[in-house]
Structures are given as structure tokens and as C-alpha cells.
Amino acid sequence: MRVLLALGGNAMTNADGRARVEDQQAAAAVAMAAVAGLLHDDVDVVLTHGNGPQVGNLLVKNELAAAVVPPVPLDWCGAQTQATIGFTLMNALEAALATRGLERRTATVVTRTLVASDDDGFAHPTKPVGRFLPADEVEVLVEHGETWEDRGEKGWRRVVASPEPLEVVDAAAVQVLVDAGYVVVAAGGGGIPVVRESDGTLRGVPAVIDKDLTAAVLAHTVGADVLVVVTDVAHAVLRYGAPDAEPLGTVAVSRLRELAAEGHFASGSMGPKVEAACRFVERGGTRAVITDLEHIPDGVRGDAGTVVVPD
Numbered sequence: 160m161r162v163l164l165a166l167g168g169n170a171m172t173n174a175d176g177r178a179r180v181e182d183q184q185a186a187a188a189v190a191m192a193a194v195a196g197l198l199h200d201d202v203d204v205v206l207t208h209g210n211g212p213q214v215g216n217l218l219v220k221n222e223l224a225a226a227v228v229p230p231v232p233l234d235w236c237g238a239q240t241q242a243t244i245g246f247t248l249m250n251a252l253e254a255a256l257a258t259r260g261l262e263r264r265t266a267t268v269v270t271r272t273l274v275a276s277d278d279d280g281f282a283h284p285t286k287p288v289g290r291f292l293p294a295d296e297v298e299v300l301v302e303h304g305e306t307w308e309d310r311g312e313k314g315w316r317r318v319v320a321s322p323e324p325l326e327v328v329d330a331a332a333v334q335v336l337v338d339a340g341y342v343v344v345a346a347g348g349g350g351i352p353v354v355r356e357s358d359g360t361l362r363g364v365p366a367v368i369d370k371d372l373t374a375a376v377l378a379h380t381v382g383a384d385v386l387v388v389v390t391d392v393a394h395a396v397l398r399y400g401a402p403d404a405e406p407l408g409t410v411a412v413s414r415l416r417e418l419a420a421e422g423h424f425a426s427g428s429m430g431p432k433v434e435a436a437c438r439f440v441e442r443g444g445t446r447a448v449i450t451d452l453e454h455i456p457d458g459v460r461g462d463a464g465t466v467v468v469p470d
């Protein structure tokens with residue numbers, strides 16, 4: 160069986176969004192222990208991951224150091240996060256496997272994702288990145304041309320362009336490595352966004368793609384049977400936060416689309432996960448599962464989490 164696991168922010172760092180190195184290493188150790196448990200069953204695994212906290216931190220470093228060190232664009236920041244998170248996950252996974260007496264080769268692929276140059280996402284930033292700030296600290300940043308959004312209790316967060324992923328450009332390399340038995344980390348942060356020029360060459364563009372939507376594209380392209388969207392809740396929930404909230408178990412994809420249209424899944428959090436799960440199953444995937452780290456092995460079998468199946 161081939162499984163693509165998309166790891167959310169909670170699996171990559173701690174809850175305050177600051178993404179300190181030690182927090183990222185600790186979170187990776189916990190996440191990779193869960194993934195190592197899955198590798199007992201000798202499944203092929205491709206991992207992808209978010210980068211919102213990390214890429215936001217790199218943007219802040221750019222600003223603070225601009226007088227001394229040349230700033231780099233957002234696509235470069237995204238590429239840098241693929242490298243640092245990829246190697247952290249590889250180290251953590253190999254350590255987790257070693258404690259179980261297991262060995263699997265690992266690789267991280269610097270991965271580009273094709274987007275449309277006229278995507279509406281460039282005009283309307285939606286992707287939250289970096290740390291949370293109180294409203295009074297945000298004013299001056301908005302005056303400098305940044306877009307910030309009120310994210311509720313935790314404060315305000317910067318939002319950047321987030322175009323739709325059309326194609327994972329480097330999927331063939333991922334496929335070769337996974338066919339050869341590697342556990343592959345790929346398309347981190349949704350992939351480095353690129354557009355195709357009229358002469359066929361690719362050019363990086365300043366944006367951060369939603370990693371769950373790219374995960375659905377990559378899972379289909381590498382022939383995954385199961386997509387698991389790993390987050391900090393065991394299920395997608397109907398009437399989330401209300402007294403009569405109801406965790407969603409196994410659901411047919413067309414029914415899930417109806418529930419999404421009724422507004423059960425918040426945009427910018429559970430919404431893209433549900434959308435990614437629907438897209439993967441609609442394109443022929445056996446099942447897509449939304450669950451937390453603890454339930455990964457059961458979720459892969461379809462025995463835990465929100466399990467999205469074909470009609």
C-alpha cells in the first residue's frame with residue numbers, strides 16, 4: 160500500500176507558532192515516532208508538511224536584516240523551509256526507526272509546484288504565515304504594505320498569496336525514490352510556487368501554497384492509495400464548537416461536499432483539508448483520512464478519523 164501523509168503545523172512545532180528550533184525538533188520526534196509505527200507494516204510512505212510558521216519567520220528576518228543582508232523573495236524562503244524541515248524529519252524518522260530495530264532510507268526532494276500566473280490568489284492574500292501579533296503592533300506593518308488578518312483569540316497573523324496547485328513539477332523524482340524503497344519528504348509548504356513562461360521555462364513566484372491541496376495533487380500523481388491529512392483533531396467535526404458538535408466518521412465524498420457547502424468546515428483550517436480529501440477521492444484515491452498523529456495507523460486502514468470514501 161502507498162500512503163501520503165500531510166503533516167500539519169501541530170506536528171511540526173508547538174502551539175504558539177514561534178517555531179523555535181527545539182520545538183520543531185521535539186514535534187518532529189513525536190510525529191516521526193507515529194510514522195515509524197506505520198512502517199512496521201511495510202507500506203510505502205511519502206511525507207509532506209506545512210511551513211507557515213517557518214516561512215513567516217524567514218520573512219521577518221528579511222525585514223530586520225535588510226540594511227545589511229540582501230532580502231530574498233518568498234519563493235526562496237519556501238525553498239529554505241523545505242530543506243530545514245526535510246532534514247529535521249529525516250533525522251527524526253531514522254532515529255525513531257532505529258529504536259524499533261528498523262531501517263529505511265530517507266530522502267527530501269526540493270519540490271516545485273506549478274501555479275497559474277493569473278490565479279486570483281495573487282490579488283487576494285489568504286494564507287496565514289508566521290507569528291501572531293496583537294492588533295496595535297500590526298498597524299505599522301499594514302502601513303508598510305503587508306496584509307494582516309484577525310485570527311481570533313491568538314491575535315493577528317500576516318497573510319500572503321496562495322494560488323491553487325496545478326501540478327507537482329518534481330513528482331517523477333518522488334516516484335522514483337519511493338519505488339526504490341525510500342521514505343520521501345516532498346512538496347513541503349505546498350511546494351515552491353512556480354509559473355511557466357512562454358518559452359517553457361519555470362520562474363519562482365512569491366506565494367505560499369496550501370500544503371493539503373498540494374498533498375492531494377502529489378498523492379494522485381505518485382499513485383498513493385491513501386491520503387492522510389494529519390492535524391491536531393481526531394476528526395472533522397459537524398457544528399464544530401457547538402454543544403451538539405458531532406465528529407464525522409466514514410463519509411461518502413459527495414455527502415462531504417454537501418456538508419462543506421453547509422459551512423461546517425472553517426476556511427483557512429479544516430476547509431482546505433476537507434477540500435483536499437474530496438479532490439483525492441474524486442480523482443480515484445481509495446480513501447482520504449483526516450485525523451491526528453495518534454490515529455495514523457488506524458486511520459490508514461480506514462478504522463479511525465474522518466474517512467472519505469468514493470460514492
Ligand SMILES: Nc1ncnc2c1ncn2[C@@H]1O[C@H](COP(=O)(O)OP(=O)(O)O)[C@@H](O)[C@H]1O
Pocket residue numbers: 166167168169170209389390391392394395396397398399423424425427428429430
Ligand atoms: N469543522 C471542524 N472540525 C474540526 N476542526 C475544525 C473545524 N473547523 C475548524 N477547525 C479547526 O481546524 C484546526 C486544524 O486546522 P489547522 O490549524 O489549519 O491545522 P494544521 O496546522 O494541523 O494543518 C483544528 O485545530 C480546529 O481548531
Ligand SMILES: NC(=O)OP(=O)(O)O
Pocket residue numbers: 167168208209210211212287347348349367368369370371
Ligand atoms: N504551506 C502550508 O500550508 O503551511 P501550513 O500548513 O503550516 O499553514
